[in-house]
Amino acid sequence: MAFQNLSSRLQETMRKLRGKGRLSEKDVDQALREIRLALLEADVNYKVVRDFIAHVKERATGHEVLSSLTPGQQVIRIVNEELTQLMGGTQAKLTLSSQPPSVIMMVGLQGSGKTTTTGKLSRMLKGQGHRPLLVACDIYRPAAIKQLQVLGEQLDIPVFSMGEQNPVDIAKAACSHAKKFNNDVVLLDTAGRLHVDEELMEELVEIKAAVNPTEILLVVDAMTGQDAVNVAEAFNERLEIGGVVLTKLDGDARGGAALSVKAVTGKPIKYIGVSEKMDGLEPFHPDRMASRILGMGDILTLIEKAAAAVDEEKAEKMAAKLKEAEFTLEDFLEQIEQMKDMGPIDQLIGMIPGLGAKQLKGLEVDDSHLKKIEAIINSMTPEERRRPEIIGGSRRKRIALGSGTKVQDVNRLLKQFSQTKQMLKQFSGAPKRRKKKGMFSLFQ
Amino acid sequence: MFWKRMFGDKPAPEQAKESGFFKKLVSGLEKTKQNLVSKVEQITSGRRVDESLFEELEEVLIEADCGVATAMFLVDQLRERAREEKITEAEELRRVLQEEMVALLEKNAAPLKTPAEKPYVIMVVGVNGAGKTTTIAKLAYRFQQENAKVLLAAGDTFRAGAIEQLGVWANRLGVELIAHQEGSDPAAVAYDAINAAKARDSDVLIIDTAGRLQTKVNLMSELSKIHRVVKRELGRDLDEVLLVVDATTGQNALSQGKIFQEAVPLSGIALTKLDGTAKGGIVLALASELELAVKLVGVGEQYEDLQDFDARAFVAALFGEADS
Numbered sequence: 001m002a003f004q005n006l007s008s009r010l011q012e013t014m015r016k017l018r019g020k021g022r023l024s025e026k027d028v029d030q031a032l033r034e035i036r037l038a039l040l041e042a043d044v045n046y047k048v049v050r051d052f053i054a055h056v057k058e059r060a061t062g063h064e065v066l067s068s069l070t071p072g073q074q075v076i077r078i079v080n081e082e083l084t085q086l087m088g089g090t091q092a093k094l095t096l097s098s099q100p101p102s103v104i105m106m107v108g109l110q111g112s113g114k115t116t117t118t119g120k121l122s123r124m125l126k127g128q129g130h131r132p133l134l135v136a137c138d139i140y141r142p143a144a145i146k147q148l149q150v151l152g153e154q155l156d157i158p159v160f161s162m163g164e165q166n167p168v169d170i171a172k173a174a175c176s177h178a179k180k181f182n183n184d185v186v187l188l189d190t191a192g193r194l195h196v197d198e199e200l201m202e203e204l205v206e207i208k209a210a211v212n213p214t215e216i217l218l219v220v221d222a223m224t225g226q227d228a229v230n231v232a233e234a235f236n237e238r239l240e241i242g243g244v245v246l247t248k249l250d251g252d253a254r255g256g257a258a259l260s261v262k263a264v265t266g267k268p269i270k271y272i273g274v275s276e277k278m279d280g281l282e283p284f285h286p287d288r289m290a291s292r293i294l295g296m297g298d299i300l301t302l303i304e305k306a307a308a309a310v311d312e313e314k315a316e317k318m319a320a321k322l323k324e325a326e327f328t329l330e331d332f333l334e335q336i337e338q339m340k341d342m343g344p345i346d347q348l349i350g351m352i353p354g355l356g357a358k359q360l361k362g363l364e365v366d367d368s369h370l371k372k373i374e375a376i377i378n379s380m381t382p383e384e385r386r387r388p389e390i391i392g393g394s395r396r397k398r399i400a401l402g403s404g405t406k407v408q409d410v411n412r413l414l415k416q417f418s419q420t421k422q423m424l425k426q427f428s429g430a431p432k433r434r435k436k437k438g439m440f441s442l443f444q
Numbered sequence: 445m446f447w448k449r450m451f452g453d454k455p456a457p458e459q460a461k462e463s464g465f466f467k468k469l470v471s472g473l474e475k476t477k478q479n480l481v482s483k484v485e486q487i488t489s490g491r492r493v494d495e496s497l498f499e500e501l502e503e504v505l506i507e508a509d510c511g512v513a514t515a516m517f518l519v520d521q522l523r524e525r526a527r528e529e530k531i532t533e534a535e536e537l538r539r540v541l542q543e544e545m546v547a548l549l550e551k552n553a554a555p556l557k558t559p560a561e562k563p564y565v566i567m568v569v570g571v572n573g574a575g576k577t578t579t580i581a582k583l584a585y586r587f588q589q590e591n592a593k594v595l596l597a598a599g600d601t602f603r604a605g606a607i608e609q610l611g612v613w614a615n616r617l618g619v620e621l622i623a624h625q626e627g628s629d630p631a632a633v634a635y636d637a638i639n640a641a642k643a644r645d646s647d648v649l650i651i652d653t654a655g656r657l658q659t660k661v662n663l664m665s666e667l668s669k670i671h672r673v674v675k676r677e678l679g680r681d682l683d684e685v686l687l688v689v690d691a692t693t694g695q696n697a698l699s700q701g702k703i704f705q706e707a708v709p710l711s712g713i714a715l716t717k718l719d720g721t722a723k724g725g726i727v728l729a730l731a732s733e734l735e736l737a738v739k740l741v742g743v744g745e746q747y748e749d750l751q752d753f754d755a756r757a758f759v760a761a762l763f764g765e766a767d768s
Binding site: 037041042043046109110111113141142146149150151154194195197221223224225227228231248250251252276368 | 503608692720
């Protein structure tokens with residue numbers, strides 16, 4: 001029980017409620033007890049949980065539910081709404097100054113993921129047409145400066161460092177540097193520190209006074225326990241933070257104490273970190289997150305990802321090809337590349353409604369399958385990709401050798417491909433004999 | 445024979461009180477004390493034992509990151525003993541709670557294994573940002589103080605700057621380091637390190653690994669591979685495989701312990717950053733729900749601040765009996 005996550009716990013509870021025609025107060029209490037336990041086990045601050053439960057109970061046992069036709073659905077809706085409220089209602093955006101450079105200061109405990117997040121944020125800003133400057137203000141942790149430099153190099157974003165001098169001076173010098181070199185956003189990567197470390201907290205206050213940042217982001221590890229609230233409160237008290245970045249959400253700590261950060265400090269979560277890679281930073285959508293926790297899926301993010309990855313013109317061409325059943329291995333490869341642009345498959349699947357944590361248990365999806373298929377197709381000649389039927393025994397051997405796979409792998413791919421094509425043919429009704437009906441007509 | 449001095453005689457709890465460790469622990473746990481203990485004291489002051497008292501105690505324990513299951517377990521124990529021993533004054537429950545906590549923590553407690561053969565090999569694993577590299581530096585210092593020849597292996601070939609970070613520590617401490625390029629195979633680093641440790645007659649080899657979230661199946665099997673390679677080259681089991689856990693972590697620490705255990709045979713836990721957190725409860729959850737011993741605790745940023753875990757000293761410090 002202890003290892004079940006919030007999502008599956010709530011799903012279980014909600015299933016019991018769903019479809020009930022009439023809810024007694026006992027039903028509601030039972031459900032709320034489950035939700036309370038689930039939230040506590042997910043490290044949501046216990047005071048926040050108490051308020052949350054009180055709110056839901058008030059609404060669930062009141063007039064609202066009794067007059068509705070399906071009270072079970074109604075409770076789910078209330079829990080969902082309250083959960084969304086708990087996390088901040090609407091999406092909060094990054095504050096940038098109208099007068100460049102905007103200064104963004106990243107603060108947090110050791111090991112929360114500041115440097116990685118700084119890199120990700122600069123990449124995102126660069127993608128939006130900004131000219132970010134990374135500034136290495138962590139003079140304490142060994143090789144922290146080096147880490148930022150390596151990231152800067154990977155991302156092709158300039159890094160400003162002055163070795164192990166006073167971070168206040170570094171921040172000031174970086175701002176002048178940014179003005180001179182026309183960088184419109186300055187990202188200060190400060191050292192990790194404990195919120196109870198008076199001396200180091202004072203250093204942050206000094207940096208803030210010296211460069212007057214437009215945005216101060218507190219980086220919080222999503223796995224943090226009940227203490228997350230104290231950390232956020234302490235940083236907020238000293239620095240008046242603008243928002244929070246929640247990191248390591250790709251782990252199994254999906255709800256997490258950090259969700260209560262907004263409730264306690266009043267500061268919104270602006271971004272979430274969802275992978276170790278540099279593109280793993282997403283805007284935080286409280287409503288979507290609430291749905292995700294409740295097992296309703298996050299179809300909006302999925303659609304957005306697909307929209308960003310798929311070139312519309314290409315998509316139309318593809319549709320035409322599908323219709324004509326002219327789908328070749330080359331097109332197949334293209335599809336795979338687009339899917340990879342959307343992010344890791346396991347995350348994509350997690351966003352599909354109806355596929356809760358339960359269904360996914362034991363299903364290990366990894367990207368290496370795709371890599372294999374890619375390698376196999378890449379080892380074919382253009383002719384072979386267009387006309388896979390010419391691939392005989394010796395060609396298969398060559399392809400397997402070239403792609404570092406086995407002949408069986410090549411066989412499997414070719415078989416799957418021909419089956420897919422067969423299916424497409426049926427859809428598009430290429431052999432005109434059979435009568436089209438039902439969903440087949442979608443392709444006409 | 446460095447290990448004789450190292451692990452020979454464990455100070456008795458009475459002695460521990462005098463030692464620097466205890467003082468450090470007390471100051472490190474100051475925050476925890478304020479939260480957990482002052483609340484327990486508040487609740488139990490001048491009232492009789494009744495059901496609402498137990499419920500309040502449960503809430504306090506949950507708030508200290510003990511987790512729902514462990515909090516319930518502890519409170520059930522209290523309830524039972526209160527009935528058996530006919531305890532009616534709430535204040536008496538404080539002592540009982542302390543005893544139950546110690547019992548829980550001591551159930552699986554064990555110090556670092558006594559070295560039997562050279563090299564003494566420690567592999568350090570954990571999620572991102574738990575404090576693996578810093579823990580390794582502190583461990584290396586500790587062995588060095590016992591005149592052991594220490595070798596470090598930079599097995600975090602993934603994170604930018606990780607190899608350099610360990611390199612800086614190795615330089616400061618004056619210990620040797622085996623490192624490859626960033627992005628190279630960590631199992632190859634471990635392979636080289638084992639052979640280097642044998643060739644150079646090192647007493648202790650500490651292998652760093654990249655931080656990984658326990659949900660990443662591929663990365664967990666990479667970890668299994670590193671362990672397999674080390675074990676094969678060593679020709680025996682590793683002396684210690686330590687999971688580093690950040691003390692600020694909530695209930696996810698249990699998931700970490702469980703899944704890492706499936707990938708590599710963990711021998712114990714090193715709990716870091718205990719000086720900053722306001723909660724110590726996760727220690728209880730780890731001890732109660734996983735059969736894993738907390739072996740080391742990090743209570744500060746100095747080299748000496750990595751200490752053997754002592755359940756009695758820990759609970760005593762938690763309850764602020766240092767000055768009594």
